[in-house]
Amino acid sequence: MAARTLTIDGQLVSARAGETILEAARDAGIAIPTLCHLEGLSAVGACRLCLVEVVGSSRLLPACLTPVSEGMEVRTASERLQANRRALVELLFAERNHVCAVCVASGNCELQNLAVQVGMTHVRYAYLTPQCSVDISHPQFGIDHNRCVLCTRCVRACDEVEGVHTWDVAGRGVNARVITDLGLPWGEATSCTSCGKCLLACPTGAIFRRGTSVAELERDPRRIAVIVASRQERW
Amino acid sequence: MAGALPRAAPAQEQDLAAPTVDNRQKILQATMRRHQYRPDALIEVLHKAQELYGYLSPTLLATVAHDLHLPPSRVYGVATFYHFFSLAPQGAHTCTVCLGTACYVKGAAALLAALEAETGLKAGSTSADGQLSLLTARCLGACGIAPAVVLDGLVIGHADAATLRARLHALLAQPPLAEEHHGSR
Amino acid sequence: MDLAELNAIAAHERASRKPIRIACCTSLGCYASGAVELQQQLTAGVAATGRAENVEVVGVGCMGFCGHGPLVRIEPEDLLFEHVRPEQAPAIIAALDGGPCDVERGDPRHPFFARQLPIVRRNGGVIDPERIEAYIAAGGYATLYRVLHDVSPAEVIDQITRSGLRGRGGAGYPTGLKWATVAKSPGERKFVVCNGDEGDPGAFMDRSILESDPHLVLEGMAIAAYAVGAHEGYLYVRGEYPLAIQRLTRAISQARRHGLSGSQIFETAFDFKVEVRVGAGAFVCGEETALIASIEGRRGQPRPRPPYPAERGLWGCPTLINNVETFANIVPIIERGADWYASIGTARSKGTKVFALTGKIRNTGLIEVPMGITLREIIEDLGGGTPDGTPVKAVQTGGPSGGCIPASLFDTPVDYESLAAAGSIMGSGGMVVMDAGTNMVEIARFYMAFCMDESCGKCVPCRVGTVQMHHLLDKLVNGQATSEDLVQLEALCQIVREMSLCGLGQSAPNPVLSTLRYFRDEYAALLNAPSAAAPQPTD
Numbered sequence: 001m002a003a004r005t006l007t008i009d010g011q012l013v014s015a016r017a018g019e020t021i022l023e024a025a026r027d028a029g030i031a032i033p034t035l036c037h038l039e040g041l042s043a044v045g046a047c048r049l050c051l052v053e054v055v056g057s058s059r060l061l062p063a064c065l066t067p068v069s070e071g072m073e074v075r076t077a078s079e080r081l082q083a084n085r086r087a088l089v090e091l092l093f094a095e096r097n098h099v100c101a102v103c104v105a106s107g108n109c110e111l112q113n114l115a116v117q118v119g120m121t122h123v124r125y126a127y128l129t130p131q132c133s134v135d136i137s138h139p140q141f142g143i144d145h146n147r148c149v150l151c152t153r154c155v156r157a158c159d160e161v162e163g164v165h166t167w168d169v170a171g172r173g174v175n176a177r178v179i180t181d182l183g184l185p186w187g188e189a190t191s192c193t194s195c196g197k198c199l200l201a202c203p204t205g206a207i208f209r210r211g212t213s214v215a216e217l218e219r220d221p222r223r224i225a226v227i228v229a230s231r232q233e234r235w
Numbered sequence: 236m237a238g239a240l241p242r243a244a245p246a247q248e249q250d251l252a253a254p255t256v257d258n259r260q261k262i263l264q265a266t267m268r269r270h271q272y273r274p275d276a277l278i279e280v281l282h283k284a285q286e287l288y289g290y291l292s293p294t295l296l297a298t299v300a301h302d303l304h305l306p307p308s309r310v311y312g313v314a315t316f317y318h319f320f321s322l323a324p325q326g327a328h329t330c331t332v333c334l335g336t337a338c339y340v341k342g343a344a345a346l347l348a349a350l351e352a353e354t355g356l357k358a359g360s361t362s363a364d365g366q367l368s369l370l371t372a373r374c375l376g377a378c379g380i381a382p383a384v385v386l387d388g389l390v391i392g393h394a395d396a397a398t399l400r401a402r403l404h405a406l407l408a409q410p411p412l413a414e415e416h417h418g419s420r
Numbered sequence: 421m422d423l424a425e426l427n428a429i430a431a432h433e434r435a436s437r438k439p440i441r442i443a444c445c446t447s448l449g450c451y452a453s454g455a456v457e458l459q460q461q462l463t464a465g466v467a468a469t470g471r472a473e474n475v476e477v478v479g480v481g482c483m484g485f486c487g488h489g490p491l492v493r494i495e496p497e498d499l500l501f502e503h504v505r506p507e508q509a510p511a512i513i514a515a516l517d518g519g520p521c522d523v524e525r526g527d528p529r530h531p532f533f534a535r536q537l538p539i540v541r542r543n544g545g546v547i548d549p550e551r552i553e554a555y556i557a558a559g560g561y562a563t564l565y566r567v568l569h570d571v572s573p574a575e576v577i578d579q580i581t582r583s584g585l586r587g588r589g590g591a592g593y594p595t596g597l598k599w600a601t602v603a604k605s606p607g608e609r610k611f612v613v614c615n616g617d618e619g620d621p622g623a624f625m626d627r628s629i630l631e632s633d634p635h636l637v638l639e640g641m642a643i644a645a646y647a648v649g650a651h652e653g654y655l656y657v658r659g660e661y662p663l664a665i666q667r668l669t670r671a672i673s674q675a676r677r678h679g680l681s682g683s684q685i686f687e688t689a690f691d692f693k694v695e696v697r698v699g700a701g702a703f704v705c706g707e708e709t710a711l712i713a714s715i716e717g718r719r720g721q722p723r724p725r726p727p728y729p730a731e732r733g734l735w736g737c738p739t740l741i742n743n744v745e746t747f748a749n750i751v752p753i754i755e756r757g758a759d760w761y762a763s764i765g766t767a768r769s770k771g772t773k774v775f776a777l778t779g780k781i782r783n784t785g786l787i788e789v790p791m792g793i794t795l796r797e798i799i800e801d802l803g804g805g806t807p808d809g810t811p812v813k814a815v816q817t818g819g820p821s822g823g824c825i826p827a828s829l830f831d832t833p834v835d836y837e838s839l840a841a842a843g844s845i846m847g848s849g850g851m852v853v854m855d856a857g858t859n860m861v862e863i864a865r866f867y868m869a870f871c872m873d874e875s876c877g878k879c880v881p882c883r884v885g886t887v888q889m890h891h892l893l894d895k896l897v898n899g900q901a902t903s904e905d906l907v908q909l910e911a912l913c914q915i916v917r918e919m920s921l922c923g924l925g926q927s928a929p930n931p932v933l934s935t936l937r938y939f940r941d942e943y944a945a946l947l948n949a950p951s952a953a954a955p956q957p958t959d
Contacts, residue, residue: 045724046878048919060918065724080918087915091884124908125888150877159306168308169719169877170315172702174887176877181307182293182300183315191306277717278700282659309718316719316876318701319659335621336816336852337778339866373703373870374621375660378778378850379449379486379785390452 006072015068022050022063025076032076033085033117035092035110036151037064038201038221040228041160047151049085049114052076086118094125095174096132097146098204105205108219111149128174137187140194140210143178148206150176154198157224166192200224259287267302274303277313281320290321318373326361326368328406330354330399331385335374338382346382347371349396353403366407421679422687423565426556429678433557438476440516441495442466445545446479447631448624448663449486449785454506455479458490461509469513481632483545484536487784488526493545500526531801532783537764539772540748541788544632549667552674555635561680563751564639567646568688571754576647577603580750582758584770589615589706589743590818590847591923592769592836598740601730602648605738610650612641612692613734613741615711616657616664619703620819621870623850625774626744628786630657630664633748634671638681638694640750645692648740653694654715659701669696703820703874707922708733708741710876721876722922743848745774765791769835773846779816779853780806789834796830799853806855814854814938818847820867820874821927823934824860843934845927860939861946865893867931871924882925885916889932896946903947910936 002017008025015024020043025032035047045062052063055073063076075081092098092111100106114120132145155167155178166189170179180189199207200223266283270276280303284295291314300310314320332338332347347358356362356369377383380392386402444450444459462477483491488502492512501512502524515521538544547554555561567576581596602610614637618626630637641653657665672694675681683691697715704710705720712734714720733739749771753761762770769791775798778784782804789798799805799812806812814824823844825832832838836846854863872886892909895901913929920926936943 044878045921046880048879048881048921051919062724084915084919087911088880088919091880091888094888095884126891128884128887149880150883165306166308168306168312170308170312171877172316172719173872173875173877174883176883179308179311182296182311183308184293189308191308273717275715275717278714279698279717282698282700312719313717316702316721317699320700336819336850336866337622337776337784339621340779340852340854340858372660373619373701373874374623375448376618376624376627376658377448377452378622378624378776379489380452381778381784383452390448392449392452 004068004070004072006068006070006074008074009076017068019068020064021052021054021061021066021068021072021074024068025063025074030076031117032063033114034064035114035149035203036153038153038157038203038224040225041153041156041201044152044156047088047149049088051081051084053078053081082118086120089114089118089120090123090125092149093120093123094127096128096130096148099146103147103205104208105147105219109205110203110221130174135186136210137185138189138192138194138210139187141186141196141199141207142210143186143207144205145177146206147204148178149204150178151203152178153201153203153221154178154207157197157201161224161227162193162195162197164191164193164195167198197224197227262287263298264302267299272303274305277303277305277310278317281310281314281317285320290324292322324361324365327366328387329368329370329385330387330403331370331372332358333372333375333377333381333383333385335372335376335378335381337378338374341381343382346384346394346396346399350399350403353400367403421685423562426561426565429553430557430559433553438474439496440471440475442475442477442512443480443493443495443545444477445481445483445489445491445493446549447482447486447628448661449482450489450491451663453490455490457506458492458504458509461506462492462512465509465513471513471516475513475516478548479550480546481544481549482541482628482786484541484628484786484788485526485532485783486786488524491526491545493528498528500528502526530783532785532787532804535793535797535802536788537772537790538788539752539764540629540636540745540774541632541786542752543636544628544786547633549632549634550670552635552671552678552680555633559755560635560751561639563755564642564680565686567643567754568686568690573603573647573649576643576754579754579758580647583753583761584758584765584768585746585749585753585761586769586836587743588745588749588773588848590821590845592846595742595746598730598742599644599648601728602650602738602740605731607738609652609735609737610648611734611737611739612645612648612650612653612694613711613715613729613739614641614653614655614747615706615708615741615743616655616661617699617703617706617711618658618661618744618848619706619874620821620848620850622776622778622816622852623819623848624776625786625849627658627661627664628776629744629748629774630661631667634664634668635675636751637668637744637747638671638675640747641694642681642685642692643750643754644740644742644747646690648738650740651691651693653692654697654734655694656697656699656705656711656715658699660699665696665698672696702876703870704876704922704924707924710922711741712739719876721878722924724921745849766833766835768837769846773834773849775849775851777803777851777853779851780812780855780858781853782807791835792833794831794833795825798834798851799830803853806853810855812853813856813858814860816844816852816854816863816931817850818845818930819850820870821845821923821930822847822850823930824854824863824938825934826938843937844930859897860935860942861893861896864932864935865890865897868893868928871928874924875928876924879919879921879925881916881919882921882928885912885920885925886928888912889916889929893932896943899946900948901946906943906947 013028033049043064050063051060053075134144136142158167159165300307361368384394492501585595586592702720710720710722729739868890
């Protein structure tokens with residue numbers, strides 16, 4: 001496969017043609033924050049955290065979707081990008097009710113990790129404190145919409161990996177919610193196979209296994225990529 | 236001084252006869268058949284379903300999902316994304332205030348406030364007796380006659396609160412409409 | 421259908437015309453003001469007075485002077501009547517003999533009409549939009565015939581490129597370049613899509629074109645399909661435009677019946693099938709990738725570009741997307757040549773632009789003017805200033821993606837670059853005039869509320885950022901904001917602009933930025949004394 005040489009943050013990086021900036025950067029040990037991206041799932045470029053500066057482009061480009069090209073010059077951590085990313089994380093914290101102290105995912109949460117990674121010390125924006133429901137109608141799992149960041153990883157895992165499409169997004173804008181089947185309680189969603197891939201994919205404590213206490217909770221989103229990779233080997 | 240607009244739903248080829256309670260299902264099926272039950276016809280089919288039934292009930296959405304071979308959540312996601320689709324029954328009469336820029340500059344917000352005060356309804360809601368829905372629109376493109384209000388499909392240009400109040404009273408004074416006219420906007 | 425048949429239809433249509441014609445505008449503005457009943461009364465009146473032999477009453481498309489409707493025009497005398505009520509029909513018929521008539525008279529030589537240069541609106545107010553014969557009699561479909569028989573696809577694209585036509589949907593991307601990209605993109609199956617999802621509040625150019633001259637758009641689309649190698653097309657129209665949808669649907673079936681749409685058009689090997697798709701109330705669907713998602717029956721959510729639809733569009737196939745007005749320009753350009761078109765307008769913005777002139781303006785309506793005309797000429801000469809003669813304060817162009825241009829800059833010529841330099845955009849053509857009574861911070865809040873409600877929710881900066889900006893503008897309007905809030909608002913404008921996924925989010929801050937640029941004093945006047953509010957604690 002043809003190789004491409006590019007510069008990321010001043011470092012010369014070699015990448016395969018067709019790879020994204022994000023993949024090339026991660027191979028080179030350069031961390032670009034992401035949230036909606038999950039290896040094994042299609043990329044959607046929705047969270048905007050992985051936006052990078054590419055010399056010659058007037059717009060910021062999503063690293064998860066932009067393919068590398070020969071001689072490309074990428075900056076992933078300019079002052080502007082860092083400030084903007086911090087603002088995005090703050091906007092997410094202000095959007096719903098993320099109270100880490102009482103969350104099952106605390107200590108094992110990508111949103112929490114992001115806050116640390118981007119250096120968020122406080123939230124400058126008004127908390128929107130929406131009235132969000134908690135659905136524990138499913139015998140094994142539950143969803144707390146207060147902690148959902150609308151990354152749609154559950155929607156994609158269910159559709160692309162499990163092949164069921166129990167999940168989708170309803171409504172729009174800040175009123176958008178992930179839903180199962182016809183917006184009914186999860187327990188009534190007849191299409192759900194209870195496979196738990198949505199749980200694996202969820203970056204926060206929004207989707208949780210019922211009965212797990214904070215200490216017991218352990219999840220590994222990387223298993224999605226493992227599932228996909230092992231299938232490719234098999235087929 | 237008002238002209239009734241054609242129905243807001245897609246005007247495809249002529250459908251069978253005027254819809255009655257009994258043949259609505261048939262008309263909906265015919266619409267789906269004309270689109271060869273293709274998933275991409277979902278929005279067209281939902282337009283027709285809402286035109287026939289007035290709103291999209293869970294049963295209706297489930298039927299559409301089943302017949303177009305779509306996951307129910309996708310149908311629900313689409314039905315809730317677009318403002319045209321309503322998942323709850325609308326009032327027998329509808330009053331839609333345009334809040335486009337031209338109407339806004341010409342006092343549409345005050346007009347809406349007056350109507351809210353008059354009817355006791357918040358924009359976007361339906362009266363408890365199911366007789367009236369007070370709605371807003373983003374822009375009807377009737378900017379030349381702003382502010383514009385649509386009463387049961389009739390566009391009223393250069394609308395003022397006094398005239399509207401009178402017309403609304405006249406409309407609601409009529410005998411209550413039967414079930415099959417529900418949501419015929 | 422061949423050329424002889426086309427000519428025969430045109431000849432027959434012209435021969436059946438009567439010496440005197442009473443044209444009654446039946447576009448939405450007039451329609452909603454009682455034009456249909458008026459037309460019926462006129463028809464009945466003509467018959468009752470025994471004039472049916474030499475007088476015809478026809479419904480025509482938009483005359484443009486919507487604020488003064490319903491409009492009636494008598495030809496060949498060129499008499500214009502305004503605000504006509506159905507009961508005034510006998511008086512108008514009496515005026516045919518030069519009798520006294522108390523119906524409000526309009527002046528067809530008024531600058532509102534005289535300063536216009538109708539190219540895409542040339543048939544507006546002239547032909548009956550519901551009859552294909554009327555369009556053919558006005559020269560319609562002859563250009564498509566000539567293109568299919570005598571012009572190669574490459575030559576068509578060359579003509580469009582040399583004409584200098586740029587996208588009329590707002591961004592102004594060179595149309596010829598877009599066509600060339602689609603033509604070059606490899607693929608067996610290609611699509612042509614007409615974007616009629618005119619969502620900007622305060623804009624109704626595309627509605628008027630579709631209602632007044634639907635075949636002009638269809639013929640333009642067919643020529644485009646021939647040029648780029650497409651055989652299927654979609655016309656996506658807002659659900660809010662039932663009259664336009666009805667006329668368009670009728671026009672398509674007429675074209676199909678006449679062999680001007682479908683298979684082997686004009687007995688050539690060229691096939692082009694076109695379908696109407698009705699929007700369902702989502703502003704974001706004006707964005708081309710969201711529009712594609714909507715045609716595919718999905719939630720109208722944009723996806724990042726590249727790849728552009730020209731390479732990967734509908735169902736992954738190369739797709740040409742142009743707006744209604746862009747397609748309406750195609751026939752005139754091919755008919756009269758690229759050089760003619762390029763001679764109109766400015767160095768970089770060619771041709772004409774249709775604007776919807778609304779708000780606090782005496783002459784509300786639709787105008788088509790050459791590029792390069794100044795805002796002052798539009799607002800003062802054509803528009804006649806404010807209804808009560810007080811000074812105009814600003815004009816808003818480009819809707820929620822545009823900005824407010826203050827009166828001090830009214831000598832700005834109307835072209836893509838000049839409007840952008842003034843902090844706004846050409847947009848699709850909405851021009852909302854504001855006077856001293858308009859609070860600019862409230863206008864900014866109005867547009868932000870719009871963007872907030874119309875945000876699809878896919879990307880974080882637009883979904884949450886617009887809510888936060890609206891919250892700050894709300895505080896400002898209510899006199900509760902501090903100077904720190906204003907700083908935060910400006911910072912958010914920058915973040916949402918730089919980080920959002922699509923044009924909706926990227927341009928959502930524009931109304932705030934432009935009002936801050938020109939009317940900062942209005943913001944300052946609303947500020948509360950700066951407080952030492954502590955930042956909110958985090959988790």
